[in-house]
Amino acid sequence: MRPTHIHINLTRLRHNTRLARQCHGGSLLAVVKANAYGHGASACARALVDLVEGFAVSNLDEGIELREAGITQPILLLEGGFGPDELPLIRHRHLTPVIHTPWQAEQLLGGVCPDLDSVWLKMDSGMHRLGFSPESIAHWVRRFQHQHPVPIVVMSHFAHADGRTPHALDPALNVFRKAISGLSVSTSLANSGALLGYPEAQGDWARPGLMLYGLDPSGSQHPPRAPLLPVMSLRSQVFTERWISHGEFVGYGGLFCAQRPTRVGVIPCGYGDGYPRNAPQGTPVRIGQRIVPLIGRVSMDMLTVDLTDAPEVQPGSTVELWGDNPNVGDLAQACGTIAYELICQARRAPHHYQDE
Secondary structure, three states, rough: OOEEEEEEEEEHHHHHHHHHHHHHHHEEEEOOOOHHHHOOHHHHHHHHHOOOOOOEEEOOHHHHHHHHHHOEEEEEOOOOOEEEEEEEHHOOOOOOEEEEOOOHHHHHHHHOOOOOOOOEEEEEOOOOOOEOOOOOHHHHHHHEEEEEOOOEEOOOOOOOOOOOOOOOOHHHHHHHHHHHOOOOOEEEEHHHHHHHHHHHOOOOOEOHHHHHHHOOOOOOOOOOOOOOOOEEEEEEEEOOEEEEOOOOOHHHHHOEEOOEEEEEEEEOOOHHHHOOOOOOOOOEEEEEEEEEEEEOOOOOEEEEOOOOOOOOOOOOEEEEEEEEOHHHHHHHHHHHOOHHHHHHOOOOOOOEEEEO
């Protein structure tokens, strides 16, 4: 069997979730959209049922997956419903859609799905993707309060929470607070970035996502803001090796040219497994206790490393492409992307779950 696997440490997932609780103090919705950022939504949700008040996913399909996995807690659909045909399923599965457009609101107010446990309304505080305008949010809150006497949560999402600039969220927070002034509602504001760096943005419900999986949204180039532990590691083995002479090339396009007799190790992991194709020459790869450099172009199923100075490494040696070291955040930065993208793309390799 192909030796490339994704290892998920559920003990670390719970550790990071407890840190999110310490940062916030209020109710938590664990964000497990996009298959829990590549970690496996059902397995991660089951590991967190005693630590969070509910879960957040992107859409109906993801919500149904959690219900079929036995999750009974509230599940929030962050994008809401995409059409009236979804509403009976949302009702049947006891899911909670976020309402962020007038047509979604009118469908619910029209009685298609009247028995909601709570109503979540999204307000646009500056992201300008989804949500009611600040000027109209009070109108929609009052309409729902008149027709549906259930708890109402007004939420928003920040465009600048992933950075570390002091007071970066002040404009959005000022807009939000002014818009809901005088309304009898709960609030949901803080994602992972806000939880870690902007305590002034806390509301009644927090929505930690990336930090649950051990990563800081601001990137690994900064000092850690909490003792988060990486949950995912992408591992493989050295498949085979060969020697090439000075002046010979490795891989597609001859990207690497040997400047000395070079021992090349082949690892059966590539961009088909989520490892970035544009990883630069010299990107660190850990084999046992040794760090060796990536050489040549990453292909769909394989990549190559320089083993010349690592004589102890042999075919069958265990490889860590990302995890504790190298950190996926460092790899993402070297490739000009973000950790979110890499972990979400790690789909092909089998997932193995560890619970210490």
